[in-house]
Amino acid sequence: xxxxxxxxxxxxxxxxxxxxxxxxxxxxxxxxxxxxxxxxxxxxxxxxxxxxxxxxxxxxxxxxxxxxxxxxxxxxxxxxxxxxxxxxxxxxxxxxxxxxxxxxxxxxxxxxxxxxxxxxxxxxxxxxxxxxxxxxxxxxxxxxxxxxxxxxxxxxxxxxxxxxxxxxxxxxxxxxxxxxxxxxxxxxxxxxxxxxxxxxxxxxxxxxxxxxxxxxxxxxxx
Numbered sequence: 001x002x003x004x005x006x007x008x009x010x011x012x013x014x015x016x017x018x019x020x021x022x023x024x025x026x027x028x029x030x031x032x033x034x035x036x037x038x039x040x041x042x043x044x045x046x047x048x049x050x051x052x053x054x055x056x057x058x059x060x061x062x063x064x065x066x067x068x069x070x071x072x073x074x075x076x077x078x079x080x081x082x083x084x085x086x087x088x089x090x091x092x093x094x095x096x097x098x099x100x101x102x103x104x105x106x107x108x109x110x111x112x113x114x115x116x117x118x119x120x121x122x123x124x125x126x127x128x129x130x131x132x133x134x135x136x137x138x139x140x141x142x143x144x145x146x147x148x149x150x151x152x153x154x155x156x157x158x159x160x161x162x163x164x165x166x167x168x169x170x171x172x173x174x175x176x177x178x179x180x181x182x183x184x185x186x187x188x189x190x191x192x193x194x195x196x197x198x199x200x201x202x203x204x205x206x207x208x209x210x211x212x213x214x215x216x217x218x219x220x221x222x
Contacts, residue, residue, distance in 0.1 A: 009117050010095035011044035012087030013037065014080055014140060015103040016056035016073050022195060024221060025060050027103040029199060032208045035062045036193075037103040047113045048099055052090045054083040079161040080139050085152040092146040102140045104193045106202055111183025116143045119175045128167060131190060132174035139163035141190055196221075 015027045015037065022029075027037035034042070041051055041064070052069040055061055057076050064070065071090045073082050084100055091098055097120060099113050120129035120143045130142035148170060155165050177187055193199045196218035203210045 008095040008097075009048045009143065010087075010091040010098040011041075011048040011051045011113075012084065012091075012098045012100045013040055013044070013051065013053045013103050014083040014087070014100065015053060015059050015061065016076075016078075016080075016083045022193070022199070022218070022221075024217065026193060028060060028062055030211055030214060031106045031203065031206070036106050038062060038064070039106045040101065040103055040108060041065075041068060043108045043110060044099070044101070044113070046110045047117070050091060050094065052087045052098070053103075054087045054090075078156070081152060081156060081161050081163055081166065084139070084144060084163070085149060085156065088144060088146045088149050088152070092149060095146055097143050097145050099143045100140055101189075102192050105140075105189060105191065106193070107188035107191055107205060109184040109189050112141075112180055112187075112189040115180055115183050116141070116175055119143075119173055119179075120145075123173065125171050126173045127170035129173045129175055130167065131177065131180055133177045133187075133190065137164065137167060137172075137174060138190055140192070 027035065029036045031039045044051055050069055052071060053061065055070065055072050057072060069090050071086050073086060087100065088098055099116060101108060116129045116131065120126050127145045127148055128142055131138040151169060152166060181187060193202055200210055
């Protein structure tokens with residue numbers, strides 16, 4: 001008699017964006033005594049494992065723990081679907097699904113992640129569980145089955161790079177923010193930081209203080 005494999009959920013952090021509106025690499029921005037990406041990884045590690053960081057070809061990353069898997073987009077400017085694909089490929093032999101987020105969500109809430117995982121597991125036929133806010137689906141706040149790689153490859157080959165094309169083609173569970181608010185009342189897990197003002201607001205909300213040289217750098221780059 002063989003044991004039934006236990007379903008395992010990994011974590012994927014996408015860092016393929018160009019951070020143009022921020023004016024500097026978002027992953028490297030300090031958030032307290034760690035960088036923003038280190039904070040996101042630390043929060044993810046409370047819920048999922050292993051963790052994969054998917055970087056763009058020219059993305060700079062801080063030194064990361066040896067336990068973190070680092071992979072790269074095969075081509076630049078392919079959008080999040082390429083990053084999701086590469087992240088899933090990195091864990092397809094060790095996980096049955098993966099929660100995907102960006103490197104710029106420092107106020108991510110562990111309970112938010114677990115709720116999405118639970119909503120995927122609630123029905124074994126679901127391929128994706130994705131946060132749905134007034135009908136808008138958040139591709140970087142979602143859990144994807146690793147068996148979706150061939151479907152994603154077909155979409156990328158056909159130049160259909162929007163995650164919405166994937167959701168239309170597979171069994172997708174849109175998870176209402178009404179449910180997600182039970183674990184994340186302010187939905188800070190959806191608050192990605194695109195501009196300097198977003199960063200300063202998140203620092204303040206976390207009860208931290210922005211470093212003077214970072215304030216000056218971001219203000220000068222704006």
